[in-house]
Amino acid sequence: MARILVPVGDDLPRQADLVIIGGGIIGCASAFYASRAGMSAVVLERRDSLGALTTAASEECFRAQFDEPENVRMMLDSIAVFEEFAEFVGLKDWDIHLRQQGYLFMTAGDPQAVRARVERQRGIGLTDVEYLDGDQVRYRFPVIGPAVTAASWRAKDGWLSAHELTYGFAKGSSSLFALRTEATDIRTDGHGVAAVVTSRGQIATRRIIIAAGPYAGIVAGWLGVKLPLVNLRRQKAVLGRVPQVPRDAPMTIDNDTGAFWRPEVEGAALGWALPEEPTPPSEAVPTDWTFPATVLEGITHLTPFWNEVAESLTRDNVFLSAGQYTCSPDNKPIIGPFAGIPGVFFNLGYAGHGIMASPGGSRLAIELVLHPEQNQQNPFRLERFETETTTVCREGMVI
Numbered sequence: 001m002a003r004i005l006v007p008v009g010d011d012l013p014r015q016a017d018l019v020i021i022g023g024g025i026i027g028c029a030s031a032f033y034a035s036r037a038g039m040s041a042v043v044l045e046r047r048d049s050l051g052a053l054t055t056a057a058s059e060e061c062f063r064a065q066f067d068e069p070e071n072v073r074m075m076l077d078s079i080a081v082f083e084e085f086a087e088f089v090g091l092k093d094w095d096i097h098l099r100q101q102g103y104l105f106m107t108a109g110d111p112q113a114v115r116a117r118v119e120r121q122r123g124i125g126l127t128d129v130e131y132l133d134g135d136q137v138r139y140r141f142p143v144i145g146p147a148v149t150a151a152s153w154r155a156k157d158g159w160l161s162a163h164e165l166t167y168g169f170a171k172g173s174s175s176l177f178a179l180r181t182e183a184t185d186i187r188t189d190g191h192g193v194a195a196v197v198t199s200r201g202q203i204a205t206r207r208i209i210i211a212a213g214p215y216a217g218i219v220a221g222w223l224g225v226k227l228p229l230v231n232l233r234r235q236k237a238v239l240g241r242v243p244q245v246p247r248d249a250p251m252t253i254d255n256d257t258g259a260f261w262r263p264e265v266e267g268a269a270l271g272w273a274l275p276e277e278p279t280p281p282s283e284a285v286p287t288d289w290t291f292p293a294t295v296l297e298g299i300t301h302l303t304p305f306w307n308e309v310a311e312s313l314t315r316d317n318v319f320l321s322a323g324q325y326t327c328s329p330d331n332k333p334i335i336g337p338f339a340g341i342p343g344v345f346f347n348l349g350y351a352g353h354g355i356m357a358s359p360g361g362s363r364l365a366i367e368l369v370l371h372p373e374q375n376q377q378n379p380f381r382l383e384r385f386e387t388e389t390t391t392v393c394r395e396g397m398v399i
């Protein structure tokens with residue numbers, strides 16, 4: 001049975017099979033798979049609750065429409081978990097508010113490029129992705145405008161509650177989640193990792209997972225490891241009430257620019273990965289009040305009803321938040337052991353995909369904790385990068 005608490009007295013164990021630094025979605029999913037494998041895991045989270053930093057800022061969407069086989073596999077694995085989540089974590093009636101309303105990637109450009117992408121995706125195992133021409137798009141989704149020439153569509157993509165997913169993984173585990181407990185250092189000895197120092201004392205352990213989101217680079221730095229990561233601000237605008245938004249609309253993306261929207265309760269969630277300079281990790285990422293107007297402009301071209309919405313929108317109907325994508329040079333996560341220090345494992349750098357990839361990525365992370373010798377076959381290993389790489393995320397990357 002999981003324990004989620006602010007430790008007092010002897011609550012914080014002095015020894016654990018595994019210590020996970022960070023209680024976001026990735027740390028919690030890792031703890032779940034660790035419990036399944038029979039390990040006693042302690043998750044350290046310095047905030048007051050789990051999933052309260054980047055995870056809370058997310059658009060909460062998931063898709064299997066990727067171009068690389070390892071991503072398609074990881075997302076299909078993950079979506080299978082979402083579809084059976086309550087049974088999977090053993091929590092009767094646990095509801096992650098799964099909405100499989102699809103992802104529609106639209107273009108006003110060359111339909112052949114979309115067709116080629118769909119064929120490529122089908123070739124790597126995504127058999128249920130569809131090509132739609134402009135008229136088929138408008139037939140299925142009447143709010144889509146005349147400029148659209150083609151789209152790719154997968155009905156089983158969608159969104160969910162990242163909060164319920166995080167707590168479902170935590171509560172379905174048998175791990176201890178220590179809130180308001182900060183990791184401050186990692187000790188090593190001749191055998192590798194020896195202990196994690198925390199704001200509430202030291203925990204002896206031979207294995208750690210660094211799952212500290214935007215702070216992962218700092219935590220790895222305690223060991224002298226320089227990870228090829230950058231943090232980029234990403235904003236989200238939620239519009240409270242928008243009657244024009246069809247409640248059954250999909251996640252709708254202008255794939256020429258990356259601007260997107262989807263229904264959210266009685267309104268919509270909007271976003272766009274605009275160019276940003278890398279920034280240090282932040283506990284309070286600032287927002288920019290020009291962002292909602294910019295996104296509205298971005299989505300109007302292919303979905304004209306947003307013009308009408310923009311004309312009558314008032315500030316008290318707009319809710320703005322921001323977090324950071326933590327990006328590796330290829331925008332894929334870094335998962336698995338660090339060859340330089342036995343007992344150090346990574347599960348980090350998920351960019352805009354940490355919610356959707358949390359089951360698949362964390363299952364792999366725990367398999368590699370148990371069998372580090374399998375890392376050669378792991379497409380997400382750190383060694384795929386040359387050291388000290390500093391390339392930043394591809395701009396315009398879509399969630």
Ligand SMILES: Cc1cc2nc3c(=O)[nH]c(=O)nc-3n(C[C@H](O)[C@H](O)[C@H](O)COP(=O)(O)OP(=O)(O)OC[C@H]3O[C@@H](n4cnc5c(N)ncnc54)[C@H](O)[C@@H]3O)c2cc1C
Binds near residue numbers: 026046047322325347
């Ligand atoms: C605007 C926006 C939209 C997004 N939309 C999507 C989406 O639609 N779909 C999707 O899949 N992904 C999306 N993402 C990305 C997703 O939110 C992240 O990939 C995911 O939340 C990363 O989870 P995490 O657990 O690695 O990091 P976090 O959630 O940041 O968790 C890391 C935790 O570590 C803790 N921590 C750090 N250092 C320490 C320490 N020294 N001691 C103790 N605790 C520590 C932090 O307090 C934090 O709680 C979006 C991100 C943003 C910003």
